[in-house]
Amino acid sequence: MNQNVFFLSSLTLSITTFSIIIILFYYGKESIHKLYALQNVAIFLWAINACIGSQIKDIFFTSLFFKLACFGAHFIPIFMFHLSYTLIKSRNIKFLVFNYVQGFIFAILLFGTRLVFKETYIDYGFFWIPNPGPLFIPWFILWISTTAFAHFPLVKLYISQKQNEKIPLKYFLVSSVVGFVSGSLNFLLPFKFTFAEYGNFGISLYTIILTYAFLKHQLLGIEIIIRKSIFYSMFITILTGIYLILIILMEGSFRGIIGYKSVFISATAAFVISIIFNPLRNRIQTLIDKLFLRKTFDEFARENEFLKQELERSERLKTASTLALGLAHEIRNPLTTIKTFAEFLPEKYSDKDFINKFSKLIPTEVERINSIIHQLLTFSKPSPPSFKDTDIHGLIKDILGFLNSVFLKKKMRISEDYADSMLMIRIDPVQIKQALLNIILNAIDAMPNGGILSMKTEIIRDSCFKIRISDTGCGILKEDLKHIFDPFYSKKDEGTGLGLAIAHRIITNHNGTIEAESETGKGTTFIITIPLTAKISEISGE
Amino acid sequence: MPQKPTILICDDEEGIRESFNLILKDKYELVFAESGKDCLKILKENKDISLILMDIKMPKRNGIEITREIKCLRPNIKVIVVTGYESAEIAKEATDAGADAYITKPFESKNIINTIYKII
Numbered sequence: 151m152n153q154n155v156f157f158l159s160s161l162t163l164s165i166t167t168f169s170i171i172i173i174l175f176y177y178g179k180e181s182i183h184k185l186y187a188l189q190n191v192a193i194f195l196w197a198i199n200a201c202i203g204s205q206i207k208d209i210f211f212t213s214l215f216f217k218l219a220c221f222g223a224h225f226i227p228i229f230m231f232h233l234s235y236t237l238i239k240s241r242n243i244k245f246l247v248f249n250y251v252q253g254f255i256f257a258i259l260l261f262g263t264r265l266v267f268k269e270t271y272i273d274y275g276f277f278w279i280p281n282p283g284p285l286f287i288p289w290f291i292l293w294i295s296t297t298a299f300a301h302f303p304l305v306k307l308y309i310s311q312k313q314n315e316k317i318p319l320k321y322f323l324v325s326s327v328v329g330f331v332s333g334s335l336n337f338l339l340p341f342k343f344t345f346a347e348y349g350n351f352g353i354s355l356y357t358i359i360l361t362y363a364f365l366k367h368q369l370l371g372i373e374i375i376i377r378k379s380i381f382y383s384m385f386i387t388i389l390t391g392i393y394l395i396l397i398i399l400m401e402g403s404f405r406g407i408i409g410y411k412s413v414f415i416s417a418t419a420a421f422v423i424s425i426i427f428n429p430l431r432n433r434i435q436t437l438i439d440k441l442f443l444r445k446t447f448d449e450f451a452r453e454n455e456f457l458k459q460e461l462e463r464s465e466r467l468k469t470a471s472t473l474a475l476g477l478a479h480e481i482r483n484p485l486t487t488i489k490t491f492a493e494f495l496p497e498k499y500s501d502k503d504f505i506n507k508f509s510k511l512i513p514t515e516v517e518r519i520n521s522i523i524h525q526l527l528t529f530s531k532p533s534p535p536s537f538k539d540t541d542i543h544g545l546i547k548d549i550l551g552f553l554n555s556v557f558l559k560k561k562m563r564i565s566e567d568y569a570d571s572m573l574m575i576r577i578d579p580v581q582i583k584q585a586l587l588n589i590i591l592n593a594i595d596a597m598p599n600g601g602i603l604s605m606k607t608e609i610i611r612d613s614c615f616k617i618r619i620s621d622t623g624c625g626i627l628k629e630d631l632k633h634i635f636d637p638f639y640s641k642k643d644e645g646t647g648l649g650l651a652i653a654h655r656i657i658t659n660h661n662g663t664i665e666a667e668s669e670t671g672k673g674t675t676f677i678i679t680i681p682l683t684a685k686i687s688e689i690s691g692e
Numbered sequence: 693m694p695q696k697p698t699i700l701i702c703d704d705e706e707g708i709r710e711s712f713n714l715i716l717k718d719k720y721e722l723v724f725a726e727s728g729k730d731c732l733k734i735l736k737e738n739k740d741i742s743l744i745l746m747d748i749k750m751p752k753r754n755g756i757e758i759t760r761e762i763k764c765l766r767p768n769i770k771v772i773v774v775t776g777y778e779s780a781e782i783a784k785e786a787t788d789a790g791a792d793a794y795i796t797k798p799f800e801s802k803n804i805i806n807t808i809y810k811i812i
Contacts, residue, residue: 491710504714
């Protein structure tokens with residue numbers, strides 16, 4: 151086996167890109183991920199064929215592998231072009247079509263003619279390189295031009311960006327310069343510039359810098375994918391190195407023992423090592439996941455938890471502010487009455503009319519403040535639900551019975567459509583009664599001139615209980631609908647605006663959901679869903 | 693004896709209307725409205741009204757909307773917005789709507805009298 155700089159640099163590059171390709175195709179969801187993967191396919195094609203080509207001296211195979219390698223190399227800037235136009239969200243199709251057309255024309259010239267490479271070879275000691283044909287230099291110019299065109303929109307974007315936004319693109323551009331300059335060194339190989347062999351290390355550097363940019367600055371939003379791929383690439387590279395060294399050592403020592411070089415010994419050594427290679431690789435993979443990636447996921451989990459807490463805190467502050475504003479208004483009105491009447495009491499003590507109003511208004515206003523405080527306490531610190539198996543339809547009928555006189559007075563008709571069974575569900579009957587009552591009272595207020603109140607229940611897939619409470623009232627405006635469960639949000643003539651907020655809190659505490667649909671002038675429907683967490687006992691309705 | 697100026701009190705709460713009645717009835721002619729709609733109706737019928745004490749939170753149409761409408765219809769009428777909300781944004785909204793003054797509840801009777809005196 152011939153080890154040389156060109157072989158090692160190509161091998162490193164193949165492993166890195168191969169790992170990135172597999173993971174990007176597997177996990178990448180967006181078109182930008184696929185394009186970056188395609189660019190890596192092109193780099194891989196270059197690297198793997200250069201790697202194999204650097205191990206053989208054969209007229210047919212050297213030509214084939216170097217042509218395949220150059221085919222890959224040619225498509226690196228082409229995919230880069232597509233990637234950068236997608237990054238800047240350009241819709242200019244003409245450039246893209248031209249880009250791919252020139253790519254395929256080159257492929258025909260490369261494989262079908264001797265214009266790019268001749269069928270004579272330069273001896274590099276361990277391997278051959280085909281001699282450049284008449285189109286080799288024009289190809290190099292075309293390659294460089296495509297590279298420049300691919301970077302042009304990115305440079306333009308970079309210039310127009312604000313200082314603090316520039317960093318991710320800066321990495322992209324710097325790594326590109328390193329990668330493409332190093333890559334272009336390979337064009338000097340047919341001219342016997344030996345330092346050109348180091349070019350592929352530069353391309354590896356390009357992948358590393360870009361990967362760093364992806365990791366640190368979340369350039370394509372694929373940091374976790376890349377994070378995985380770089381760890382795996384690293385350990386595959388290390389293992390491959392160990393594998394190669396072991397084969398060479400074994401071959402050397404066997405040759406020392408038996409005295410001649412044998413392919414059989416190398417093959418046996420490779421076979422033995424490959425048997426232990428796979429389980430070892432799996433163990434190391436698990437270890438890497440455990441050591442590095444678990445920490446990463448923990449970090450993500452911690453970060454998510456922190457963000458969730460921040461969000462909850464900000465929501466709590468928003469609710470507190472709405473509460474404070476609403477509370478101030480609700481309490482200041484009765485306080486004004488109490489304060490003014492108290493102020494005039496010594497002066498108007500003997501005024502009968504004043505005393506009548508005083509005795510009528512002041513107790514009412516004090517009771518109002520008390521009621522607001524009671525509701526506020528229920529809302530802000532609800533007692534934990536005390537779950538009991540409850541006949542939910544019986545509970546609904548109780549509420550309707552309790553409100554019967556109100557329905558008669560308001561000329562309201564009730565429509566009932568219940569799921570076809572007596573259903574026991576595990577809820578806090580007192581709290582659910584309060585929630586349903588608040589919603590029904592809301593429906594009553596929406597129909598001052600009478601109407602139909604519909605109660606409908608159903609069981610969804612044996613897992614949820616759904617109640618629909620509909621009225622044929624005035625409906626709720628679209629802009630108000632999203633606020634109806636906010637505390638103190640009320641457009642009604644009476645009430646504090648806490649009723650629906652309390653209903654919402656109760657249903658949420660039962661792990662349920664409550665939502666409202668409304669059409670102005672036609673009515674509103676509240677849809678409550680409560681999970682059937684405990685066992686359902688169904689008894690035939692008969 | 694000169695005629696007492698007429699003040700329209702627009703508030704949906706009886707307690708507040710009665711409080712204003714206690715404070716102002718000796719000095720001013722008082723007219724009461726229970727809603728914005730009522731207020732606009734009274735304003736059309738009664739041309740003597742020189743000042744309105746306007747609540748903000750009222751059913752259907754709020755005091756700020758009504759103030760804006762009044763200032764378009766009869767820009768000479770003075771409007772004092774009276775509210776339980778103590779917020780700079782609401783005060784600004786009221787001023788933008790054309791209100792001449794802004795008083796927060798619970799108010800001092802002296803404060804009400806002085807403000808009205810300054811404006812009329």
